[in-house]
Amino acid sequence: MLPDPIDCVVVSYDSNTFIEENNFTESNRDDYNLKYVEAVNSSKLLNLVQFFNATEEIYAMETARSYMVSKRIKIIIAIPVDFSELIIWGYPGLIDCITDSSDIQKIQVNINAVYDSIKIFVSQNNLTPQFELNGFEEFTIPENYSSGYNNTIVLVLSFMIIGVGMVSTILIIVQEKPIARLLLTPVKRMEILLAKYITYISILIVQNISLVMTALSFGLYLVGTVFDLFLALFILGFAGLAIGIFISTLSKTKTQANQLFFATFLVLILLSGIFIPIEAMPIYLQAIAYVLPLSHGSPLITGIITKGKSVFGFDFFSLLGVSVVLVVLSFILFQRRKYEV
Amino acid sequence: MENPDISNNTMVLVENLDVVFGNKHIVHDVSFSVEEGEIIGMFGISGAGKTTIIRVLTCQIEKKNWNGNVLVTGLSPSKRGNHSKILSNIGYVPQLELLNLYFELDPIVNVEIFTSTYGMDKKKAIITAEKLFNILDIPKDTWKKRVKRMSGGEKKRLSMAIGLIHHPKVLFLDEPTTGVDASKRYDILSYLKKLNQQLNTTMFIITHDLEAALICDKSAILREGKLLEFDTPQNLINSLPSRGLVARISIENLNQEIIKTIQKYPSIEKVLRVGNETIEVLMEDFEDNLPKLMKFLFENELKVYSMSRDVANFRRYFQIRIQEEEEKENRKNRSELMNEGDSP
Incomplete structure (x- = not known):
């Protein structure tokens, strides 16, 4: 039996426009962030509560963080600025994952769920499975405290x-x-x-x-x-x-x-x-x-x-x-x- | 509702009181009244209904369980609205001090706890407490010590002081001499009399201890929920044959046969065995019949060691009265059995 899906939000910083480096023409090729959102939706381990386009909503991360404070979500998945560009140019994709660390026992469970979404994303888009997941722990105790x-x-x-x-x-x-x-x-x-x-x-x-x-x-x-x-x-x-x-x-x-x-x-x-x-x-x-x-x-x-x-x-x-x-x-x-x- | 028939001095009025719990009829048609300043003793063996009557008077039994006209300090416990006033007008000293005292606290704090429930001024309460402590000879050095360090007698007296702390019109005492050694029992009784005289508090004592009658103005005798007598102890004793004069006779090898022989003497009203070889005899025309009785004993070749004459005390009266009642009941039961046997 699968565990209950973990509530999460996706905050995308991926730019909406793509500038072709050869002829400096502008096109809308930044669509991998939306494909990743589809992968999150397909994952049975995650429940997407909301998607924020941070290029349009400047307080997206603050809002997402407030959701986490109020226990509405356990994970914030942040898509970095050049997410689509890196994938197109063949570089490893980057995903930032911020999990609620107040419940220590569940940090790994949360990260595993995000990995599941990446797996689906790679498989759905025929990408090379080179992805880096940068984990950040939210609400951790600073180093100078025990x-x-x-x-x-x-x-x-x-x-x-x-x-x-x-x-x-x-x-x-x-x-x-x-x-x-x-x-x-x-x-x-x-x-x-x-x-x-x-x-x-x-x-x-x-x-x-x-x-x-x-x-x-x-x-x-x-x-x-x-x-x-x-x-x-x-x-x-x-x-x-x-x-x-x-x-x-x-x-x-x-x-x-x-x-x-x-x-x-x-x-x-x-x-x-x-x-x-x-x-x-x-x-x-x-x-x-x-x-x-x-x-x-x-x-x-x-x-x-x-x-x-x-x-x-x-x-x-x-x-x-x-x-x-x-x-x-x-x-x-x-x-x-x-x-x- | 105020009863117009009772005087202003009537502190407790009980008319036709019946108490029933389910199928158990605990108190049967009990009536009596208590006037201001009187000490009433309610005597009876266990199960006589003494405690039940007190519980009705102290608002501990719901009206659905009792019937009759009951007034305590002019107020009826049948109305819940009267309970608070009645409880302000009465004091209660339970049989066990642990029900009345916080053993981990000192006497003064105990007093403060109970006076706070009556809404009394703290300073006035302390003054009253000190006055009561002095009347009851509670040593000053114990006033600030924990109650658990006080002697049994001191705890008993402190319990009485707490019962009286709010100047109640009626003080109910449940077995005040129980658990106190014989030498202290009279002390307790004399303290009660002292308090009654100095404070004019009406006292209602329920007890097995028949010695308590010594300080009672009136005594009530209860048996199986019925009030057998309610009068002054002296009147009760005077109601015995020859106004309670008894002959105390010691006879060699006293046994049931000898007692039966003595009972055959015509004027004998009662023969009570009061020791291994001693009986007490009550008879009509005591002065005339005593020499004749002695002659009767000699004629029946009974060896009499000693003979003295005395007046019956309340203990003896109680014993006779309860015995009479038992005999009456036995006769009734026998006749009922015979009637059942005769019926087809």
């Missing part, structure tokens, strides 16, 4: 923030005996749970500030803003709190809460897409994976750290949505929880 640290911190921050959020809250309802007695005061159940959320959100804010400061002081390469990173960690931590409090309101005993925590955390990790790509999972597991917070946490943080993306995107709102659902469920469960003194 790419190892940058790549690891994304995983560490995701796991840590959601894990700490869950661990600190799984027992707050199930273990706190005086809640039953507090309910014999004018205080409402909703107020008790709200107070818990406010307290743990305050702790989360302090925790996030220290995590961000520590990560930066250790030399984190951050393209996006500190505020965006903070917000991303906050929403991820909030999802952790929401899961923890949900488990606590759902459980009848401490043992049950602990077991539910381990089971949930295991599922979160396995379906996070960090160890097994979500695309490689069966459809029903993909559906579950996309609902779980960790599968959104890693792309969200990566996007901010390496691409400079704004926090307010699909991943953020997915996390917010999941958290809100869990918060509402925890309030309903707490309202129905039986307390007797």
